[in-house]
Amino acid sequence: MTLTYLAITLLSTLGLGLFLVVTVRQAYLDERRDMLKAHAVAVRSEIAASPEATHSTEELACLVQRLSHSLGTHIIITTSTGQAIVDTAHGNLHNAQTDKPCAPVQTRCQDCHGTMPQPPPLSVTEPLSDDAESFMLTVSPPHSGAGLRRVMERIRSATIVALLVTLLVVSLISVRVASGIASPILGMNRMARRMAEGDLEQRVQVGTRDEVGELAASFNEMAERIRRSVNALAEEKNKLRTVLEQMADGIIVTNAAGRILVFNPACEEVFGVAAATVLDQQVYGATFMPDLQRAIQRALQGESVVEEMRLRYPQPMVLGVYASPFRDGEGHTQGAIVLIQDRTELRRIAELQRDFIANASHELRTPAAAIHATVETLLDGAKDDPAARDHFIAALARESERLTALTTNLLDLSRIEAAAGSPQATRLDLPAVLADVLELARPALESRKLALETAVPADLQVSADRVQLTQILTNLVDNAVKYTPDGGTIRVEGRLEDGCVVVAVSDTGIGIAPADQERIFERFYRVDKARSRALGGTGLGLAIAREAAEAHGGSLTVASEPGKGSTFTLKLPAA
Missing domain, CATH: 1.10.287.130 (Signal transduction histidine kinase, dimerisation/phosphotransfer (DHp) domain)
Incomplete structure (x- = not known):
């Protein structure tokens, strides 16, 4: 930009110099011509007032010489054909046949053989009188050619010096001004490139209060607003990403062509694929669910779809699908949003x-x-x-x-x-609670001749609701008594393990098949329904025991082998 300013300044200065040279030269020539015209009028008047000069060439020459000397001009008198009869540049008659300066000659020179001189560059030529055959009077400065050249040279030299000085001063000023203008503009240019690369912290240094300074300040303000807007958008995007990532429900967003734009972690877990591998694919290619693909196509056509679908791979699931279109400000469908809920547990x-x-x-x-x-x-x-x-x-x-x-x-x-999650837990002496339970079961134990073994530390304490703990232990001991053949053994052990009280009730009964070991905790589930009813069972005892254990933050599990007996293990927080 500085070079541009210098080029403009140079061209402007050269143009100005050329204009000044031409103008000054023309003004000088016009002024000199006006002066020569005045001298020509004076010479004509003097010659007209001298009768001798009008009839004698010698007198004319003498008069012209005096006038040339007094006026400081070069005077030439020529015939109408252009032949010089008087030329003061030579100090005598031009081409005269005598050596006398003022030899008498006829007014009408019939046999003059003078040469035809070239008019000076600066001269005024007028007729000496109003007669058609009058002589011509030419007045010019002395040595007009060389003098004019010297004057023009001086004017040109002075103009060039002035122009060079002006050019130097203007160039320095232009460089300073251009630098003052270009520096903020270059800074804004660099700043714009940095902003395009993502660096929104760049700012232009504002050093002036002129238009460029105001532009730089406006640019800085614009950059700050852009930074705030981008940060706000990034924050909203992060919030949206966090919401999508933390949602328990799956979210799929497609474009108008049905290709996946968003596939959140919940969808990754449901369908067993990574989002990076399915982006920009059709939904069927990611989920292998034609029903889901059809639902999205209907949503892209403007429908809202609510359906329940079954997923077979990678694991059987029941999915609730809600698909609807999303539109732009003009109401045109831009894609579809799909909410996927795992309804398997429900x-x-x-x-x-x-x-x-x-x-x-x-x-x-x-x-x-x-x-x-x-x-x-x-x-x-x-x-x-x-x-x-x-x-x-x-x-x-x-x-x-x-x-x-x-x-x-x-x-x-x-x-x-x-009351799940909020039992009235207190500090209980486990041996005392267990003794009450076993005392109630003693008649059945004795009538069935069942051996009872216990191994519970005397100081073992547990944090539990007394009523619910009694109910759990009663159900476990009652089950062991019911399903252990006469003469069998029931063993109750207690111990402290990893901050928990562990109670194990073992029997030498009929045992439970592996397929039934988890289902026996379901309500009303019986391995042998006829035997259970005959023994007076309701099918709810183990379900109640597990619910109560889990309400305390504990657990109830079973390990069993058909024909060898079962062991039910209860874990509760220690006191």
Whole structure:
């Protein structure tokens, strides 16, 4: 930019110099011509006022010589044909036939043979009189050619010197001004490049308050606003990324062509693929779910889709799919957004609830039906037979007890679930609680001739709700008694392990098949339904025990081998 300013300054100065030279030269020539015209008028007047000069060439020459000397001019008088008869540059008659300066000659020179001189560069030529055949008078400065050249040289030299000085001064000023203008502009240029590369912290140094300084200040303000806007956008983008990454539900966003733009971590977990491998692909290529692909196509056509789909790979799942289009400000569809929810657990819970209701209804209906049938039998006349009456009354008592136990267990289970995570835990002496439980089971142990072994440290303490802990241990010991053949052994051990109290109840009973070992904790699940009912089980004892253990932050597991017995292990926080 500085070179541009210098070039403009140089060209402007050269143009100005040329203009000044021409103008000054022309003004000088015009002024000299005006002066020569005045001298020519004076010479004509003097010659016209001298009769001798009009009739004698010698007198004319003498008069012209005097006038030339007094006026300081060069005077030439020529004939109408251009031949000089008087030329003061030679100091005498031009081409005269005598050596006398003022020899008499005829006014009309018939035989003059003077040469035709070249008019000086600066001269004025006028007729000596109004006569058509009058002589011509030419007036010019003395030595006009060389003098004019010297004057023009001096003017040219002075002009060149002035122009050089002016050029130097203007160049220095131009460089300073150009630098003052170019430096902020170059800074803004560098700043713009840095901003294009992502560096939004660059600023231009503002050193002036002129237009360039205002431009630099405006540029800095614009850069600051851009930085704030970019930071705000980056912050919003990070928030959105965090939301997408932390969402438990899957999110898929596609463009108008159905190609994937967003595939969050929840989707990666559901479909077993990495987002980097499926971006810009069709949804079917990433999920292998034609139903999902069709739902997205419908969304791209403007529909809102709500469906439940089943995923088979990489793991069987039930998915809730919500697909809808997203549009720009003009209402044009730009793509589709898909929300994917894992409903597998919800479906499992729903199935468990249905099974629970069906099982509970069945379990309640069985004793109720037995009671109803017994009552009808008694009413039909069995009450009159003492032996039959006693039998049916015992059956009524047995079924009513079973119904009472079933409803009690249902209420216990409901109460544990309602208070899940907040049991009234206190510091309990485990040997004391266990002693109460075993004391209640002692009649059954003795009648079945079952051996009981215990190995519980006397100082072992646990943090638990006393009622629920008693219920858990009662269910475990009761199960061991029911499913252990006569003469078998039941062992109860207690120990402290990794900050937890571990209670293991083992038996030498029939054992549990591996396929049933986890399901026995489901409500109303029985490995052998007929045997369980015959033993008086409700199918809720182990479900209640596990729910209560987990409510305390503990666990209840089983290890068993068919024909060799089972071991139920309870873990609860130590006191």
